[in-house]
Amino acid sequence: MTKPIPVCKIGIVHKDKVKSAQSAIKNEHNILEASEIFKILSDPTRLKIVMALAKEELCVCDIAALLNLTESAISHQLRLLKNSRIVKHRRDGKMAYYTLDDEHIEDLIKAALQHTTE
Amino acid sequence: MTKPIPVCKIGIVHKDKVKSAQSAIKNEHNILEASEIFKILSDPTRLKIVMALAKEELCVCDIAALLNLTESAISHQLRLLKNSRIVKHRRDGKMAYYTLDDEHIEDLIKAALQHTTE
DNA sequence: TTAACGATTGAGCAATTGTTCAACTGAATG
DNA sequence: CATTCAGTTGAACAATTGCTCAATCGTTAA
Known part of the structure; x- marks a missing residue:
C-alpha cells in the first residue's frame, strides 16, 4: 500500500460510495484465490478436460x-489442474487415471454456462 | 477437425469412456463462451472492479x-467488461458511472469464493 | 472561444501463457 | 537384462495480457 495514489485532479470523488465499495473488496486473499480458479477454467483446453472428467475417469491418453x-x-495442463486441487489421479501400471477432486467446480461451470445461454 | 490425431501407440484407449466424455464437451460454442467469462474474471483488477460495482455505482475516478x-x-479494463456485457455505464456530464449489467455474475463469484473457503 | 478535466484510445513494453519438441522416468513385457 | 510405451518434465517459442505513457475526445465553466 501507500503508493502514489491517483485521484481525479480536483481531489475527492464520492467518498461514501468508495468507502462502501472498499468493504466489498477488503479480503484481498480470497479475491486472489477466486481469480486463480477463474484463470484455471479460462482456458478452453482445461475447461474441456474438467468437463470431461466430470463425466468419466480418463487416462492421459484418453x-x-x-x-x-x-x-x-x-500432461502439462493436468499438472496445473492438480496443483489447484481440481483433479486427482491414481496410478495403475503405466497408466494414470484422472478424476475430479472437487464437486463444487461443476456448479461453477454450470453457473457460467447459464450466463452464456440467456 | 481431422487433424493428425494423436493416440497412444497401441491404438485404441477406452473407447466407451471417451465416447461418453465426448458428449459432455460436444457444444464447443458454449464452452468457448464459458471460458471467456472465466477469463474476464481471472484478472484480480477486473474481479475487484466487478465486486465493487456489485455494491455501488462508481465513476472511473472512484x-x-x-x-x-x-x-x-x-478505463481499459472497463472496456473489456463492457464488451462482455458484464457492466454498463451512464454518462452525466464529464463523468461516466458504471454499474453491473448482469446479476448472474454475482452468483458466479459467490460460487468461486465458496471454493476458496473450504 | 478558450481552458480545464474526466474519460477514452492506441502504441509500446515487460510479463505471462499454451503449445511443441526432445529428453527422460518408471512400470510391464519378453 | 533390454525394450516398450504411458506419462512427465524443461526449454523454447509465438501469442496474449495488463499496465504506462502520451495524445485525444467531449462536456463544462470562465
Whole structure:
C-alpha cells in the first residue's frame, strides 16, 4: 500500500460510495484465490478436460485423443489442474487415471454456462 | 477437425469412456463462451472492479482511487467488461458511472469464493 | 472561444501463457 | 537384462495480457 495514489485532479470523488465499495473488496486473499480458479477454467483446453472428467475417469491418453492434442500438452495442463486441487489421479501400471477432486467446480461451470445461454 | 490425431501407440484407449466424455464437451460454442467469462474474471483488477460495482455505482475516478491505479488502466479494463456485457455505464456530464449489467455474475463469484473457503 | 478535466484510445513494453519438441522416468513385457 | 510405451518434465517459442505513457475526445465553466 501507500503508493502514489491517483485521484481525479480536483481531489475527492464520492467518498461514501468508495468507502462502501472498499468493504466489498477488503479480503484481498480470497479475491486472489477466486481469480486463480477463474484463470484455471479460462482456458478452453482445461475447461474441456474438467468437463470431461466430470463425466468419466480418463487416462492421459484418453484425454489427448478426445481433445486432439499431444499427451505432453495434456500432461502439462493436468499438472496445473492438480496443483489447484481440481483433479486427482491414481496410478495403475503405466497408466494414470484422472478424476475430479472437487464437486463444487461443476456448479461453477454450470453457473457460467447459464450466463452464456440467456 | 481431422487433424493428425494423436493416440497412444497401441491404438485404441477406452473407447466407451471417451465416447461418453465426448458428449459432455460436444457444444464447443458454449464452452468457448464459458471460458471467456472465466477469463474476464481471472484478472484480480477486473474481479475487484466487478465486486465493487456489485455494491455501488462508481465513476472511473472512484474505481481508480479504490484500486490505486490510473484512470487509463481502469478505463481499459472497463472496456473489456463492457464488451462482455458484464457492466454498463451512464454518462452525466464529464463523468461516466458504471454499474453491473448482469446479476448472474454475482452468483458466479459467490460460487468461486465458496471454493476458496473450504 | 478558450481552458480545464474526466474519460477514452492506441502504441509500446515487460510479463505471462499454451503449445511443441526432445529428453527422460518408471512400470510391464519378453 | 533390454525394450516398450504411458506419462512427465524443461526449454523454447509465438501469442496474449495488463499496465504506462502520451495524445485525444467531449462536456463544462470562465
